[in-house]
Amino acid sequence: MSTRQEVLDRLTSLRLHQQRGRRAPHKPLLVLLALGQLTEVGSSELPWSQAQERLSDLITEFGPTSKTGRAQSAAYPFTRLRSDRVWTLNRDVPMDLVGPLAAHDVVGRFDAATETALRHEPELVRQVARVLVEQHFPPTIAPDVLTAAGLDPDDILQAPGVVPVPRRRRDASWRVAVLQAWDRQCAFCGYDGQLGNASVGVEAAHVRWWAFDGPDSADNGLALCVLHHKLFDFGALGLDGDLRIEVSAAFTARTPAGRSTYDLHGRMLRPRPGTQAPAVEHISWHRREVFKGESLAA
Ligand SMILES: [Zn+2]
Incomplete structure (x- = not known):
């Protein structure tokens, strides 16, 4: 037993x-x-x-x-x-x-x-x-x-009383700092919606996942809208070593709204002066462990 x-x-x-x-x-x-x-x-x-x-x-x-x-x-x-x-x-x-x-x-x-x-x-x-x-x-x-x-x-x-013990401490200020560093807009599409004075639908995303030793650091964070955060974590979107956005060839869409994702392919990230771009080592991890296969042909 x-x-x-x-x-x-x-x-x-x-x-x-x-x-x-x-x-x-x-x-x-x-x-x-x-x-x-x-x-x-x-x-x-x-x-x-x-x-x-x-x-x-x-x-x-x-x-x-x-x-x-x-x-x-x-x-x-x-x-x-x-x-x-x-x-x-x-x-x-x-x-x-x-x-x-x-x-x-x-x-x-x-x-x-x-x-x-x-x-x-x-x-x-x-x-x-x-x-x-x-x-x-x-x-x-x-x-x-x-x-x-x-x-x-x-x-x-949402089950109560089942909070696993975190292995590492999180930095509570990281999310706020990442959103601010990227002007509270999606680093991929520029979405910057607000409700009153508060950003809505823009999140701080880890490039290398927290669960896989991704740090709460400026060079491991991007502000992304909820859609692009999800597509990035699913590996439908990725980055290359020159900070260009890549769309996975495995991603497909039929409607104009869905197909607008293809337009992100090849676009460069443009961090404002003073904002740290994602580190190459974190981008490499995402490419190897998350990004789905081949990217669209340029
Ligand atoms: Zn976006």
Whole structure:
């Protein structure tokens, strides 16, 4: 029998192939998917035939760009989560191989003790989901990740009494300083809406995510409108080393409003005199870990 604390510890300290600063969201996304399944149907059981599609969608949408095939990217966490002592398969198959998973439609699920603890305590489900999503994604994306995994973001992100202990101290003045440095307007499109005297819809964005050691520093911040903040954190927008905006070739839109995003491609950031531009090292991190693949041809 696992205690509540053991289950929480195991599920939130997964062994990740994560060197410093590298994103490895595969296992956390599988845990979130299984939590969604458990919440929805009362069991975390996921046959490979169902899990493969949903898990590779999650990894493609929310993970870093990878050359690994879709099924392969899902087989990795589906087999390897066993080593964290929270996940079992109904057949002993080798690590990482798609073939045996597909041939037998292997079923994965939380191990009995973990599932019992989670089923008896919905609060534990919320807590695990919240810690995992905040460990691996910025606040702009967390609700989308939870929704895609079949979980209710309002329930999980606003549940009282589940505030994870922050690993580092935040600088409360950073947001204000970033907005001021960029003249309270979106560094990409120039949007500068105000309601009365207050900016509305303009936010301070980290270039290198806070959850991945991105500092609260002037050279890691941009003022962005809520739309461009979200597109930047999703990797639909990026920056090159010369501070030019890049639009991912994976981004598509049909209407004029959506297609206006293409016009940002190639535009230079123009910080006012005295404003620090994002540091090359933070831009490089974003390009490697967040930006979705190739940019539009110039
Ligand atoms: Zn904007």
